[in-house]
Amino acid sequence: MTSDKPAEAQTLAIVAPSILKALRLMREQLGPDAFIVSSTVTADGVEIVASLEAPAAPAAADAVSLALAAPPLPPLPAADVSPTSLTVLDAGSGDASVLREIHSMRGMIEEQLAGLAWNKTQRRDPLRGQLLRTLLGAGFSARLARDLLADLPAGLNHAGGLDYLKSAMACQMPMLEDEDALMNEGGVYALMGPTGVGKTTTTAKLAARCVMRFGADKLALITTDSYRIGAYEQLRIYGQILGVAVHAVKDAGDLETVLASLHDKHMVLIDTVGMSQRDRAVSDQIAMLCGASRPVKRLLLLNAASHGDTLNEVVKAYRHGAQASGSSSLAGCILTKVDEATHPGALIDIVIRHQLPVHYVSSGQKVPENLVLGDRRQLIDSVFEARSQSAWFVPGEADLDEQPARTDEKVAAAEAVSRRLRSQCQQLIRTLAHNAQELTLNAAALSAADIGFDAGRALCRQLSDEPAEPPQEEGAISRMLLSRAAADSQRHCSGYVLASHGETSLPAGKEALAGVRLTALLSDGTGLPFAALLASGGAEAEMGACAASELRQLDNKPVVHLLPGMASFDRVQTWHACGLAWMACAPAGLQVALAEDGVSATLHELLPGMTFSAPEPVSFRGRAGLLSVAEMMVNVFAQPASGCVGRPADATMQRCVVRRIVDAASGKLVAHSYLLASVMVQAKAQQLIQWAGWQADARAYFLLLEQSLTNPEDDSGSGDALRLDRLRVLAHTCLTVFRLQQSPQAWAEPARRVIAQLAGQTFKPAQPVPGAVLLEGLGKLYVLLDALENGESAPVSAVQHAADGGTRNGVWKNQ
Structure with a gap:
């Protein structure tokens, strides 16, 4: 308040409860150029006499003496009171020097009192001060930050206060x-x-x-x-x-x-x-x-x-x-x-x-x-998610000489992160899949299509629920996959189970688990894969899957192993001894002996004497052609060195099927190939030719699996068993993606479109969707379906991976 004393020559006496308020009133009424003539502590507070005219030197000295005679103010740091200022006052120099010292003292007092007021506010309402620092650090102006905090309800923790600020911003944001x-x-x-x-x-x-x-x-x-x-x-x-x-x-x-x-x-x-x-x-x-x-x-x-x-x-x-x-x-x-x-x-x-x-x-x-x-919520959430890797221009608590946040405040901040992640999950559902109904309808179509969707989802869930260390019961996932493969073979295979093989390395940080043998089981009716099995490195992988008894038969059906190239004679003998059925592409220069007369020659040299079937029309590399097939029984033996003769006594009898394709218009030979198969394979020659084509088509599946391993998570601390389980789950998920890519049915096109949208991609109806996009979207779909079913009880880690573009099991991430 202002006293009733009359003002003389623009001199004003101000009485206020505190020195800070008195100085503010002085600036409001006389401006920033006012001079303090005197200050006195009274029963009502502090009285300041101020004037717009510079006082004379004695008056200035009196003002200084009055200020020094007043009760002491809060102690100032020693560095803030310079020896020079004391010398000037003691020397009793001119008016200008004294006034400069008075202004300097006033600035120091205001700064000190402002710091005391801030610390008092921090002690009285620490949440408000913490939220204010959060808003200023995020880039908000002090004006808007104080307006938002003006009506902050009492009794909130940090997470609740942050939610209140977000809601207040959303209401004001057009x-x-x-x-x-x-x-x-x-x-x-x-x-x-x-x-x-x-x-x-x-x-x-x-x-x-x-x-x-x-x-x-x-x-x-x-x-x-x-x-x-x-x-x-x-x-x-x-x-x-x-x-x-x-x-x-x-x-x-x-x-x-x-x-x-x-x-x-x-x-x-x-x-x-x-x-x-x-x-x-x-x-x-x-x-x-x-x-x-x-x-x-x-x-x-x-x-x-x-x-x-x-x-x-x-x-x-x-x-x-x-x-x-x-x-x-x-x-x-x-x-x-x-x-x-x-x-x-x-x-x-x-x-x-x-x-x-x-x-x-x-x-x-x-x-x-x-x-x-x-989107209001997404924009506002992004403000508090953005963190610069080198925030040089935003002071932290250590820069402000503040104490670190208390443990309960950190817990509250973690709760806020949890709610934000759940909100992001719901946002993914709304913006990418449009609505939960469309998501669940397409998931139901995928489940009914019998492409391994439900099994892949169950495997991802099981792997994500396991601890970081290998489970006590090693091989559980491997046995589950083998059991599912046996059950699925009843629906997909009529007489044989086809096995196509690939080999890869499972990288993890600076280490690699090499020599991993992958086996894709194909239907003998459609050629599409329906199961994926895995064998770790070692002698078993070196000999291929033939040493594993479970791959000789599956559900009482013989397993025929399709190989891209001819194996060594020793390996063929091993396969023959263990009763393994196989088929391989053979080179034209392979030395064999005819079973009926023992004539030894290369496969190419035997071609002119073979009897081919009636030609059938086919399409070969976009052109019309005629396919003919011939078959003979041959003995395969170790290939002789240069100038030596083979050992027919050690030979094993195999089936040899030759494929010949001529141009339909000119009759010119355009392609021929040779297949060798064990005598245990009783399928027709035309069927063997078809199997060889399916084996070549399966290479796209192995390529997709290789591409999905180009940027895996660094799990070098995990054991080999857990890493192999992750690769098994990934192999099965890639199988589902491959089946989805190949499906021509009506449900497949909208399912591919929705899964691509989950991966953030859009494609025209006739445009094929890459496997990497479907793999990323399928991983998100698994997590989002769990979130829809479990609601708020969905694990935070699951929502984190869905929001970041990965999956919960850590096998693959956003490419």
Whole structure:
């Protein structure tokens, strides 16, 4: 309060409860240039006599003496009281020196009292202070941060306070609520903003969305950028790709003429020239746009990586420029380069304080994938998720000499992270799969299709529930897969089970588990894989799967091992001894002996004397051909060295099938190949030829598995048993993906589309979906289905992997 003493020559006496409030009242009433004549401690508080005129030297000395005679203020640091200031006061120098010392003392007192007040607030309400530091560190202005915290309810923990702030921001943040209404209304939209903010790229992204919505003939593009080299060419190339006409204008007259010629276009997008917010030509550009006969709605592009003060200047310049020219205000804004922002709070701050509706969010260079509709919750959550790897310009608690956060505060922060991850999971379901009903319907179709979907999901769940160390019962997953393979063979195989082999290495950090033998079991009716088995390195893997008794028969059906090339004679003898059925492609120069007469020759030399079946029409490399098949019994023995004779006594009898294809038009031989099979395989020769083709097609499955292992998680600390189990689960999931790729049925196309959307990719109906995309999306689908079934009880780790683009079992990650 102010005393009733009369003021003399602009002198004022102020009485306040504290020195800090007295100084504030003095500045409010007399301004920052006022001088303190005297200060006295009274029963009502502190009395300050201030004046706008500099006091005389004796008066100044009296003021100093009165200040020194007053009760001591809170102790100041020793470094803040310099010896020079004491010398000046003791010397009784001139008025100017004394007044400078008084100003210095006043500044030190204000700073000290402000620090005491902040520490007092921290002790009284530590949560408010912690949340304030969080908001300031995220890039929010102090003004908005204090406004948000003004009505903070009492009794909240850190997680509850953060949720309150997010809800308060969401209520104040304007957004484009209905894109359909914007697209249906159409009109002319101009994209404006400073240089380098991404106007041309964003124009192309918007144009692509419009073309997908109502076609290229209803859209036109205009550019006013005649300053930047290649600006028109860049937009023209985008226009050629989209099939949209692009027009260049230089002034208001050109713009009016072009807009008049485009009256039949439903939507016109204008890419404007980039101008600094301090350029006086901004208002001229706005006047040119808004002076056209056809209304032009302006969208301001804001760079998320810019400083908050820069963004504030940009909005003021482009908004006030419109007011100066008498034009309408901004229709909204588009946030660009969100993926580059380290402290995106400034962007949200600008949107809230200036009430600019967010139409779209751009986070990359891809057209049009990296432009999406704005989502309040996702944007606000991203503010508190963004963390710079080297935050040099945001002081931490150690820089502020604060004590570390208490344990309960860390627990509360972890709870907030848990809720955020669950929210991200639900967001994935809403934005990528549109709704849970569509997700579950496609999951039901995958389950009913008998492609291993349910088994793969169960395996992923089982592996994720196991501890980091190998389980006590090793081989449980291996036995489960073998049991499922036996059951599935009843449905997929009629007489034989086909086994195609591949070999890979399972990398993990700097180590690698090499020599892993993979076996894909194929149907003898369709050639599609229905199971995947795995054998670790060692002697068993070196000899192939033949040493494993379970792969000689499966559900009382013989297993025929399909090999891409002929094995050594010793291995063939081993296979024969253990009763293993096999089939392999043989080279034309393989030395054999005819079983009927013992004539020794190469397979190619025996070809002229063979009797071929009647030709059947086939398609070979896109051309019409005629297929003929011949068969004979041969003895296979160790291949002789140069100049030596073989050992027919050690030979084993095998079936030899020859395939010959001639051109249907000219009759010219275009291909022939040789197959050797054990005599235990009683299938027809034509069937063996078909099996060889299926074995070649299975290479795509092994290639998909190899690609999925290019960037695995670093689990070098895990044991070999756990790593093998992970590879088994991955092999089965790749099998499901491969079956889904090959399926021509009606349910498969929408299922592939939804799974690709979960991986963040979109494809045309006739465009094939890559296996890597389906593998990533299938991993997310497993996690999201668990979250739908379990609700809030879904594990946080599961939601974490779904949000980050991986799967819970740690076998593969987002490629």
